[in-house]
Amino acid sequence: MSELDTFRAEVRAWLEANRPADPGFLLPESFMEVGTDEQFAFLRDWQRTVYQAGYLGMAWPKEYGGGGRPQVYQDIVNAEMARAKVPFVPNTIGLNWAGPLILAIGTEAQKRRFIPGILSADDIWCQGFSEPDQGSDLANSQTRARRDGDSYVIDGSKIWTSLGSYAKYMILLARTNPDQPRYDGLSYFLIPMQTPGIETRPIRKLTGEYGFTQTFFREARVPADCLMGREGEGWKIAMLTLTFERGASGGQAGGLSRMALTVQDVLEMARRARRDGRPALEDPFVRDQMVRFLIEDQGDRLCTARARIPALCSERPHAIPLSNKLRTSEHRRRLFQFAQSLQGADALRWVGDDRAIDGGKWQRSYLNAFSSTIGGGTSQIQANIIGERVLGLPKD
Amino acid sequence: MLPLSTDIRFGDEQAMLLETAVAFCRDKSPVAAVRRQIDTEHGFDRALWDELVGLGWTGIAVPDPYGGSGLTLAEVATIVEPMGRHLLATPYGSTQLFTQALLAGGDEATKTAWLPRVCQGAIGTVALHEPHGDWDLAHIDTRAQRDGDTLVLQGDKTLVGDAAVADVLLVSCTLDGAPALALVPAAHLPAERRRRETVIDETRRVYALHLDGQRVPAAGLIHGAAAHAALRAVRDTALLLASAEAAGGIAAALDTIVDYLNLRTTFGRKIGSYQSLKHPCAEILMGLERTRSHVAHAATLMGAGADAEVALRMAKTEAGDDYVFAGDRAVQFHGGFGFTFECDAQLHLRRALWLQHCHGDAAHHRRRLADLLLG
Numbered sequence: 218m219s220e221l222d223t224f225r226a227e228v229r230a231w232l233e234a235n236r237p238a239d240p241g242f243l244l245p246e247s248f249m250e251v252g253t254d255e256q257f258a259f260l261r262d263w264q265r266t267v268y269q270a271g272y273l274g275m276a277w278p279k280e281y282g283g284g285g286r287p288q289v290y291q292d293i294v295n296a297e298m299a300r301a302k303v304p305f306v307p308n309t310i311g312l313n314w315a316g317p318l319i320l321a322i323g324t325e326a327q328k329r330r331f332i333p334g335i336l337s338a339d340d341i342w343c344q345g346f347s348e349p350d351q352g353s354d355l356a357n358s359q360t361r362a363r364r365d366g367d368s369y370v371i372d373g374s375k376i377w378t379s380l381g382s383y384a385k386y387m388i389l390l391a392r393t394n395p396d397q398p399r400y401d402g403l404s405y406f407l408i409p410m411q412t413p414g415i416e417t418r419p420i421r422k423l424t425g426e427y428g429f430t431q432t433f434f435r436e437a438r439v440p441a442d443c444l445m446g447r448e449g450e451g452w453k454i455a456m457l458t459l460t461f462e463r464g465a466s467g468g469q470a471g472g473l474s475r476m477a478l479t480v481q482d483v484l485e486m487a488r489r490a491r492r493d494g495r496p497a498l499e500d501p502f503v504r505d506q507m508v509r510f511l512i513e514d515q516g517d518r519l520c521t522a523r524a525r526i527p528a529l530c531s532e533r534p535h536a537i538p539l540s541n542k543l544r545t546s547e548h549r550r551r552l553f554q555f556a557q558s559l560q561g562a563d564a565l566r567w568v569g570d571d572r573a574i575d576g577g578k579w580q581r582s583y584l585n586a587f588s589s590t591i592g593g594g595t596s597q598i599q600a601n602i603i604g605e606r607v608l609g610l611p612k613d
Numbered sequence: 614m615l616p617l618s619t620d621i622r623f624g625d626e627q628a629m630l631l632e633t634a635v636a637f638c639r640d641k642s643p644v645a646a647v648r649r650q651i652d653t654e655h656g657f658d659r660a661l662w663d664e665l666v667g668l669g670w671t672g673i674a675v676p677d678p679y680g681g682s683g684l685t686l687a688e689v690a691t692i693v694e695p696m697g698r699h700l701l702a703t704p705y706g707s708t709q710l711f712t713q714a715l716l717a718g719g720d721e722a723t724k725t726a727w728l729p730r731v732c733q734g735a736i737g738t739v740a741l742h743e744p745h746g747d748w749d750l751a752h753i754d755t756r757a758q759r760d761g762d763t764l765v766l767q768g769d770k771t772l773v774g775d776a777a778v779a780d781v782l783l784v785s786c787t788l789d790g791a792p793a794l795a796l797v798p799a800a801h802l803p804a805e806r807r808r809r810e811t812v813i814d815e816t817r818r819v820y821a822l823h824l825d826g827q828r829v830p831a832a833g834l835i836h837g838a839a840a841h842a843a844l845r846a847v848r849d850t851a852l853l854l855a856s857a858e859a860a861g862g863i864a865a866a867l868d869t870i871v872d873y874l875n876l877r878t879t880f881g882r883k884i885g886s887y888q889s890l891k892h893p894c895a896e897i898l899m900g901l902e903r904t905r906s907h908v909a910h911a912a913t914l915m916g917a918g919a920d921a922e923v924a925l926r927m928a929k930t931e932a933g934d935d936y937v938f939a940g941d942r943a944v945q946f947h948g949g950f951g952f953t954f955e956c957d958a959q960l961h962l963r964r965a966l967w968l969q970h971c972h973g974d975a976a977h978h979r980r981r982l983a984d985l986l987l988g
Contacts, residue, residue: 481615484987504983505976511986512927512979515617516903522619523906528628529621532864533898540899597888603898604891608871611886 225293231270232301237263243568243576245428246585247475248309249379249592252419252427257307257383264306264338267472273306274336274470277320281332283470291471299477306472310379311335311342315388315407317461317468322446322454327407331386336470343384343410345375345391345432346455353598355390356399356452360434362391362406364448367441369393369406371414371434377592381417381430384410390455393448403451406443414438424568424584462593463542478582480514483507483556490559490574497559510552517544536607543599546589553583614986617923621909622916626684627691633668634692642699644957647816650702655778656818657703663734671708672732675716679728686713686850687916690857690908697861700960702816704736706854707774711737713850714783714794718835718843723796726833727781739794739847740770740784740822748973750785750844755824757786757795757834764788764795764831766824772971776807776820783835784824785844792840796833814967816960851972852925853915856908859932859968863901866939866961870894870946877948884946893942900935907931923985926978933969940965 218226240259245251251260267273275291277283284290306312316335319327334340351357360373371391378387387408394402410417414437417430446454461468487507490497497503523529524537556579557564568577590596604610641661650656665671673688675681682688689709696705712731715724731737741750755768766786776782782802783794808821835843871894874885884890907928914921940962944951951958969975 484615498987501980504987505979507987508979508982511615511982512907512930513903515619515927516907516931518617518619519621519906519910520902522621523902523909526621526623526909528631529623529905529909536898536902540895540902543895544899544903597892600892600895601888603895604885608867608894608898610871610874610891610894611883613886613888 221289221293224290225297228272228294228297229301231272232297232303235266235270236301236303237266243578243581244304244476245426246478246578246582247305247588248307249588250422250424250426250428250585251307251380251383257380260304260307261338261341263304264308264472267306268336268338273312273472274316274332277316277332277336277470281320281328282336283332288467295471295473298473299479302477303473305474305476306338307380308335308338308341309474310344310384310388311340311386312470312472313474314344314458314461315342315386316470318388318454318458319407321457321468327445331407334385340385341380341383343378343380343387343432344458345378345387345389345408347375347377349374349376349431353594355455356403358390358392358403360389360391361395362389362393362404364393364441365438368438369441369443371406371408371437371439373434375432375434376420376429378417378430378432379428381410381432382419386410387432388458390451393451397449400452401449403455404448405445405451405454406439407445408437408439408443412437412439422585423587424581426581459593463538476578478553478578480510480552483510483552483559483579486556486575486579487559490561490563492559492561497561503559506555506558510548510555513548514552517541517548520544533607536603539607540599540603542589542593543596543603546586547596550583550586550590553579553586557583614923618914619910620913621906622687622913623909627688630673630688630691631695634695637665637668638695638699638701642696642701644700644960647700647702647960651815655775656816657778662703662736665703665705666732666734669732670705671712671734672728674709675712675728675732679724680732681728685916685918686853687912690853690912690915693854693857694861694864694905694908697858697964698865699861700816700865700964704738704775704778706858707738707779708736709854710739710774710847710850711779711781711783713846714739714835714843717846718794718839719796719833720835720839723833727796730780735780736775736778737781737783738773738775738779740773740776740782741844741847742770742772744769744771748977750848751792751841753785753787753792755784755786757788757793759788759831760828762831763828764834766795766827766829768824770822770824772810772812772819773822774817774819776802776822777804777809777818783843784822784829785840788834788836791836792844793834793836794840794843795829795831796835797829801829802827812967814964816964817967848972849915849921849925852929853908853911853921855968855971856904856911856925856928856932859936859965860901860904860908862936862961862964862968863897863904863932863939866936866943866958866965867894867897867901869957869961870897870939870943873947890946893946897935897939897942900931900938904928904932904935923982926973926982926985929973930975930978930982933965934975936965937962937969 275284279285389406393404566573672681677683911924943958
């Protein structure tokens with residue numbers, strides 16, 4: 218057995234032995250849906266357990282609390298966590314967006330100060346990019362950060378702040394120079410959330426769950442050394458953050474950031490579900506639809522595999538990475554919608570009903586799937602990006 | 614069977630072949646040449662065929678002892694994508710089906726007799742389809758009866774590619790109730806047995822064969838387990854090459870659309886700036902990427918000699934439907950011009966409809982995939 222196979226077996230055994238017991242309440246589906254204190258505490262404890270076992274940040278430098286090992290070890294852990302269907306680790310914005318960013322361009326002091334707490338889940342991170350009136354148009358951010366001596370004074374509002382009420386730090390995009398055109402006036406900050414003048418207000422989602430907040434800044438004064446890079450570099454740094462967010466460039470600490478629900482889980486449910494008094498999987502229409510989803514899922518997995526072979530992607534190297542979010546988020550949305558149609562009359566039930574299939578998680582998954590088709594640039598914006606940046610079509 | 618493998622390999626040989634094939638097809642098959650061939654009897658340029666043979670392409674997947682390069686269908690698929698992209702019409706596909714059937718089921722003497730000739734430019738084809746229209750290659754109504762050294766055939770074949778120029782054919786039939794393939798040198802098939810069929814893809818030449826009472830040599834007959842192996846090889850090869858051809862076609866249809874959307878102005882704007890046109894282009898691109906990925910994976914499995922049935926059926930399903938979508942949108946987005954014979958969009962749409970319905974459409978393959986994957 219190769220060293221990696223041995224490692225995989227070790228991870229598999231550890232996950233079996235340390236899988237957390239059923240908490241007795243429905244866990245949220247992703248880090249964007251953590252809506253109660255008991256959910257948060259459970260998931261934070263799980264992240265600590267995983268980190269203390271050495272299975273998080275395995276490829277991050279040792280001096281900041283990482284494992285200092287090749288990325289392939291973390292890849293194995295991620296795959297095994299998905300396979301074992303253990304809960305996700307909640308500090309996604311720290312682990313996979315802010316953390317890699319700080320490691321890539323942060324100062325030595327920032328790395329020492331922030332990275333260990335990201336891994337241990339002592340310091341939860343959130344993101345302040347989107348604004349209530351700007352939708353997917355990030356460059357038009359209006360939240361102001363005004364230099365005043367050794368401080369910046371922040372005024373404005375951010376929205377869709379996942380884990381906003383639990384976060385210790387925020388990555389913030391704010392306008393330091395209102396006279397500069399869209400991109401040039403923006404700056405990037407790493408700010409403490411426990412600052413007078415910062416207030417979070419929970420947003421209730423279409424599922425009835427919480428998890429996002431709107432964050433209000435009213436003359437919130439933060440130290441000037443919260444600035445990352447230089448004034449005016451905010452857009453560039455935000456774009457770099459998005460490459461981590463979209464998983465296009467590697468460098469993440471790893472761990473799952475959402476419940477691993479795949480086309481195979483839908484298939485398993487189809488084996489149990491009944492329609493018109495018969496097993497759903499005997500229905501020719503269901504079979505045909507199920508295979509459509511399997512082909513599409515396999516196509517996306519094969520795109521990921523093919524993207525690793527430059528000679529097979531030379532015509533448009535960005536086609537696969539830039540379409541990844543659109544392909545996979547829309548696939549999930551349609552897949553979970555399809556999952557309702559397997560349940561016969563039980564599709565009518567909702568989370569909390571005794572007879573809801575799998576506790577109603579399929580109904581919830583479908584409605585939550587919109588977070589990925591809307592968040593991080595809507596599917597419609599993604600299609601524009603593909604049309605313009607990959608195919609070279611004229612702008613709107 | 615689930616989860617499925619995602620293995621994709623692409624060797625140096627393939628990379629070199631791809632480069633050569635992309636340049637060759639682009640230079641030798643401009644659309645004007647494609648259109649010229651539509652009006653010719655046999656639909657291809659013999660000099661171009663000779664050049665292609667000279668490059669060694671007919672022998673890519675033929676083992677060394679028979680005069681080939683000893684590579685695999687993975688390398689063949691690599692060059693078929695650019696052929697599809699440039700609508701290059703030759704009997705290459707027909708000859709590959711013949712070659713693979715013979716490799717899978719032929720006896721040593723027949724392989725020794727025919728494979729070196731194929732490497733040097735002989736054209737082969739397979740006669741499999743019948744008037745019943747079933748895609749299942751084991752559904753064979755044509756019968757053969759042994760009479761000494763000859764077989765007497767009874768039945769009709771349809772959609773036989775390049776039959777008018779083929780030097781040799783493999784004709785599926787039943788012998789004593791079991792599937793078999795008769796090896797028929799062209800000299801044993803009089804021209805009056807053959808009738809050209811009119812098909813939706815005008816770059817292709819296919820024929821019906823009326824075989825009642827036709828006597829052909831029994832030598833080279835493939836029967837028993839070998840016949841099943843040969844039919845399976847034909848099906849797998851056909852699915853791989855049709856998918857690769859469609860991948861190239863989608864890329865070309867997309868180019869045609871993007872060029873026009875960047876050129877044409879209406880209501881004071883380039884039409885490519887309208888999201889109602891831009892978004893379907895993104896959709897076509899994602900279909901192209903998925904198709905190419907499915908093809909690369911299926912080719913990898915075929916090249917390794919692994920069971921590729923699931924991968925091939927998925928590839929054909931994705932490729933066929935995506936190419937039709939691309940061709941369909943190519944016509945629509947060219948507006949009034951798209952409705953004309955002169956616009957190249959029709960070449961792709963008609964090619965796509967051919968590929969979508971040859972060797973099983975998407976619904977057909979999904980039904981088989983359901984049995985393979987869902988139990």
